[in-house]
Amino acid sequence: QLNLNVVAAEKSWASARDRWTEIQKDLDRLTAKKSDLERTLAERTLHLEQTENGFLQQLREKDFPDETAFRNACLPELERKQLTEAARCLADEQADLESRARATQKRLEEEQAKQLTQEPVENLRQTLEDALARQKALQQDIGAIRQKLDNNNALKRRQAERLQAIEAQTRESGRWDRLHELIGSADGKKFRNFAQGLTFELMIGHANRQLQKMTDRYLLVRDKDQPLELNVMDNYQAGEIRSTKNLSGGESFLVSLSLALGLSQMSSRNVRVDSLFLDEGFGTLDEESLDTALETLAGLQQEGKLIGVISHVGALRERIPTQIQVTPRSGGRSALSGPGCSAGSQRN
Incomplete structure (x- = not known):
């Protein structure tokens, strides 16, 4: 019994030692993690102090006595975002206008450099008016042609619908024709x-x-x-x-x-x-x-x-137990005998 107790105590001691080792490892890890957190906290505290000093320095440069005055002077968040968005849109629009202006100026300079004609301005204006008149007439013709095309498309759609109806009716007629071929006739004989x-x-x-x-x-x-x-x-x-x-x-x-x-x-x-x-x-x-x-x-x-x-057939009489016998009599009569027949029953 003592040996068993000693063995159990040794196992318990070994288990406690292993547990102590694990706890010691956990303690070492936690200690190292604590040191890392303390170092990080010190670094961030120093960074925060530097940032705060810089912020206060900028406030003094902008004639703000303290942070409260700065916050009071700030716009609301929604208004600030709206103004920022408006400023961005204006900047984009200005950039687009400047780009278009440069392109237009460049095209103007190129056209001026070409000197395509020596015609007087009045002649060019008359030519332009004639071209605009022809353009207007062509546009009218195009409008009339487009109307005809629209009418033609509408007719095509109606024609397609009619063709579909004709095809459906043809299929239905074919079904009836096949049915007629199978069972249709004037006298009804096929159907019969x-x-x-x-x-x-x-x-x-x-x-x-x-x-x-x-x-x-x-x-x-x-x-x-x-x-x-x-x-x-x-x-x-x-x-x-x-x-x-x-x-x-x-x-x-x-x-x-x-x-x-x-x-x-x-x-x-x-x-x-x-x-x-x-x-x-x-x-x-x-x-x-x-x-x-x-x-x-x-x-x-x-x-x-x-x-x-x-x-x-005589062989049947041996195999059919229930029988009604018909016996011929004189005068064309017959006598019936068997189950369900009364005695002396006669039939013509």
Whole structure:
């Protein structure tokens, strides 16, 4: 414990010594600074005394008994500045006048030395009057020409404004011409085709989304030559464009189903379509296409839509749990049986 105390005391002593050294350095700096300030103060005191003595000597030379008399005789600062500025302006003006006078005198001496003519003064005066008359006439002509130029500039400005208006009207007319080329016709057929094309394009988009759920092979596209006709892009044939007329029965059914679903989705924006009835068409489907179509319809049913299928395909009866049977009777009548049908219901 004693050793620890000794070590701590030594560290404390070393720290105190370092601190004392720093304080001693600060004291030396302050002492030197004090000496510099005292020397500067002595010099400035001596300078002040000399300046004050000189100032008093000048006061006595100017017949001022003391500083108070001098201050009373001084002008106000603002007036003194104004007078100083006025004196400077007068001095500049005098210098300018003297310079102009010297230049004028020099030019006069040069003109007198030339002796350009021997004509009498009267003749020169008459010549001068004639020249002044011609100058006046020329000035009048110049004024008339300037007026014409002003009028011409005003006409040019109005012409430029008219050209701008014509260009704006031409652009507007061109816009209407292009619109007319696209959808304008006397019988309205172009516009109908254009509007139907927009709706058709929208329906194709909805139909393609439904078709993608059933098969990844086909994509519906518009015919380039007949914009309101449909073609299909066969992704299994490197994107070959085919006519819908060349599709098999099963393929045609899938395309027709996708178009019907797309159309119902478009109609649902304004009118809620909760029911969809399909009449036949399943007999042309193979087993895989039939499964795809039924899965699509099952998905619509889960979305809350009522799906009705009218078909003679026996395989459907095994896959559709809710059925209404139509049994032919004599006399052109049929009997209905199933959920929601009363016993013995008959229809013509």
